[in-house]
Amino acid sequence: MKNLILKHSNLNQTNDTVCVYTPYEQRLETYLIPILFFIIFIVGVIGNGVLVVIFIRHPTMRSIPNTYIFSLALADLLILITCVPFTSIVYTTETYPWGEAVCKISECVKDITVGVSVFTLTALSVERYCAIANPLRKLHTKSIAKFTVTLIWIVATAFALPNLVFSGIRTRPKYDSIGRDNDTLQICYPFPEIENYEQYSIVIKFFIYYVIPLFILGYFYILMAIHLHTSTKRMPGDVQHTQGISQVRSRKHLARMVLVFVFLFFICFLPQQIFLLWFFLNPKSEEEYNEWWHALKMIGFCLSFLNSCVNPVALYCISGVFRAYFNRYLFCKGPTWSPQENSFATISFSASSTMRKRI
Incomplete structure (x- = not known):
């Protein structure tokens, strides 16, 4: 069934005021989104919570790159705790139930966490x-x-x-199945009643949070790849060669880890960015809105919050050090190495100060 929404979408939540109204109990997202958000909340809070505990309780893990990872975990925890429980019902109720204070805080926190995530990933890439x-x-x-x-x-x-x-509760008309203005509903809207403010805001955020960081990240990763390639060729001597290979492997591992974080961030926010640019910049978006665009909007909405729980999962998969700590706190399994091995593994993961001593 085709839903046509009026222009009161925001960055992460859109209550559909429709010209051909579909009751909420007949929509797939009414049942699917709460389940997905419950999973995101549980996985994200546990995963990022464990990352914060690891950083606080284990001084050997407080390295330079881990400081940035700690910042990412804090940002993800912030949005999971303050936004996800409230935002999860946006597509399951006809009107925004939480009031203006929650609306303002939720919209502000979402932009804070997006900014912290993308700026931290950019800084982490430069640091690497x-x-x-x-x-x-x-x-x-x-x-x-x-x-x-x-x-x-x-x-x-x-x-x-x-x-x-500028965020606040706005009243919009609701339409019945034959298109008549039958009632009103309330939505949480992040834009003021200023002409073209939505378009300018969407474009500016697209460049600040997406395009410019992507170019910076790409530039430094190209430089990183070139340096790693050339440094592998100029390692003299047997002992130095062995140590050099170990250093290069460690650095490549760190570079891959950061690249995974960057990839996940930009993939998770790509569908949402595409939808927002199309919807707010296309004068005919209301007329052209169809099932495909509705599906893209739903996917972008869910992926933008999914990004807050994927980093701990990625770390568990690609870092043996973090995997051991996760096993220790989540499954009560002790580390598989001795204290010396634990120290070396931490160094291999992120202790650039020890690398400086070797070079």
């Missing part, structure tokens, strides 16, 4: 390049990493303040 290309660089320190993370949170919060100011 600096660690690989010039491990002796004086600015490559934990204090600089902490300062960068703090600055990222401040900047992301500043960018999200318009949502805190």
Whole structure:
């Protein structure tokens, strides 16, 4: 059945005011989305919670790249706890039930977490390049990493303040099955009643949170790949060669880990970005809205929140060190290595200070 929505979609939630109205009990998303959000909430809170515990309780894990991962986990926990329980019902009720305060906080927090995630991944990629290309660089320190993370949170919060100011409850008409204005409903809307504000906001956020970081990440990953390739060729001596290969493998592993995070972020937010650009920039979007666009909107909505729980899962799959700690806290299984091996594994994962001693 074809649903046509009016232009009051926002970044993560859209209550459908429809010209051909479909009752909510007849919509697939009414039953599917709460289940998906429940899974996202449980997996995300447990996974990111364990990451935070690992960072706080184990000093050996407080390396430079792990500081950025800790920031990502905090951002994901923030959106999972403050937004997911409230946003999960957006497609299952006809009107927004939580009030203006929750609407403002939810919209603001969503932009904060997106900003923190993309800026942290960008900073992490730059840090990895600096660690690989010039491990002796004086600015490559934990204090600089902490300062960068703090600055990222401040900047992301500043960018999200318009949502805190302008978001609010708006009343929109609801249509019955033959298209008559039959009733009204309330929606949480992040844009003010200013002409063309939605279009400018969507385009600016698309460049700040998506296009520009993507180009920066691509640039530094190309430099990283070139340096790793050339450094492998110029390793002299047997002992130095063995140590050099170990260093290169460790650095490649870290680079792959960050690349996985970047890939997951941009894949999770791609459908939503496509839908928002099409819907707000296309003058005929209301007329052309069909089942395909509705499905893309649903997929983008779910994937944008799924991104908050995938990083711990990715870490569990690609990092033996984090896998051991996850097993310890989740399944009560102790590490499979001795303290010395644990220290070395942590170094192999992220301790660039030890790499500096070897080079």
